[in-house]
Amino acid sequence: MNSKPEVTISPFLDPGPRTKAHSLAILQLSRDNLLPVYLQPPTGEHDGYAEGAVVNTRYGSFPHSTMLNVPWGSQIRASKVDTGSRGRKRKRDGADDTSREATAAASEKESEGPGAVAVATPTKENGGAPSVKQAVADSSGFIHILPPTPELWTTSLPHRTQVVYTPDYSYILHRIRARPGSTLIEAGAGSGSFSHAAVRAVYNGYPSAGQRKGKVFSFEYHEERYHKMKQEISDHGLDGLIHLTHRDVYNGGFLVDGRSPQADAIFLDLPAPWEALPHLSRRRPPPSLWPSGAPPPGLDDPTKEWISPLHPRKTVHLCTFSPCIEQVTRTVSAMRRLGWVDIDMVEIANRRLHASRDRVGLNLVNFDRGVNNSAKDVEEAVTRLAEIEARFREHAAKARSRAAGAAAAAAGDVDMDSDDENAGEAAANGNAPRPTAEEEEEIKITTNRLPPWMEGRLITRGEPEIKTHTSYLVFAVLPMEWTEEDEAKAAAKYPVGQEQKVIGTIDKAIRKQERREQLQKQQPGSKKARRKERDEKLGEVLG
């Protein structure tokens, strides 16, 4: 028996191969319509559904029991759900819930449209017996079940504020060098979109007591958002990896329980980043560098030790996210005054490209959308006609031979079906029968040389509207503080002006000589010495 306690890793960091109960899953209803759901185990009738907890969508009803323990990415078919007591309850309540509108409204309420997390708490309304009705597949539709990732969460999370989207945060995390083991400060947390991407970037394991591992220190001053985010961190198994603090960082700064998080990467998504910047200093900033001309209360005692939230032995990389250029200007000037360097601004102009095949030609099958069924050029028209005519001739020959057989049968006493009778008639009239519409399509399919997905020219099309501007990103670097001691250490390690020889000489002749000397040093004796030794030995032998 394994006595080790089970370590629950966040599904965002390691979802495992299959879905499991009490874990978050993302239901993909259509390409851009995602619904996050906490999967519930089948513990009896739930909310009037005999199958247990059910997710209702416009593509049908999906009992949680059909989505459990399946490989991620599986297609889930809708089920015919038994609304037994649910229906009765509604009748008791006197509501006429049988109308289409009411059903649709109930479904919408349950899934709350895109962005809502469908949660179904299992109850034992059936007397406690944890059994559910086996779900029966329905033909109303299907969905796919996907593991949660920061990208999918960003498109499906319950929006509480404007969020940072994937094209922005992927670039930000790269520029602020967030990597496994980094300590990242984020403010404000908002809806947690950036936080989920950040925690994946810095994750290098769950810390045990007193251990330092990659971590996100997040700050949010809006109380309701703080509580919602706190709950989400816990539900997503991210406790210990994201530390959320309820605070106004303009006044309170970034220390956690009075101690420094020792951050080396910072992301500020705040309306006034310049108000938070003085807190991110290695030394106490003079009063003139605070936006109001004086430090906020609590930091105004110059005799008190200044604790910096930054890592003392690392260079710190910072990004601020501002929607307008006026905010950028104020942020940049505050950065300059506070000693930040390498300041630059970037705007991500992300554009989604739609890749498809431009399919024009007679060769194409008509069962797909976007097909232009005309010849792409004269050569194709002629070749295609020749091919089809050949198939028609083949078909006609077969039909003629069938008709001849039918005529012979009509003369004799052979049994035949009505098709053959018609063919016999056609033959008797001397007409070569044309293939039916279906037969023609079949001929087109069988004379096709390429599979449909390879047909046509591959083309990409941008979105008709460019709706890219989210915010301006300002990046800056605060170098590690350089002390006298550091200088002495560096001087000892890299003694400037006392080198034995020039490193990386450009002159070819000098380089060759250096190489020769190097080789000689590696050999046990120089060439001259070895020759001398050999001559001496030879002299001894010869007497």
Ligand SMILES: C[S@@+](CC[C@H](N)C(=O)[O-])C[C@H]1O[C@@H](n2cnc3c(N)ncnc32)[C@H](O)[C@@H]1O
């Ligand atoms: C645009 S939202 C952040 C969105 C977040 N980055 C995301 O990706 O979901 C800005 C957040 O900053 C918070 N905020 C504004 N001023 C703040 C302050 N002084 N201290 C802490 N949080 C603040 C707001 O409450 C809001 O939730």
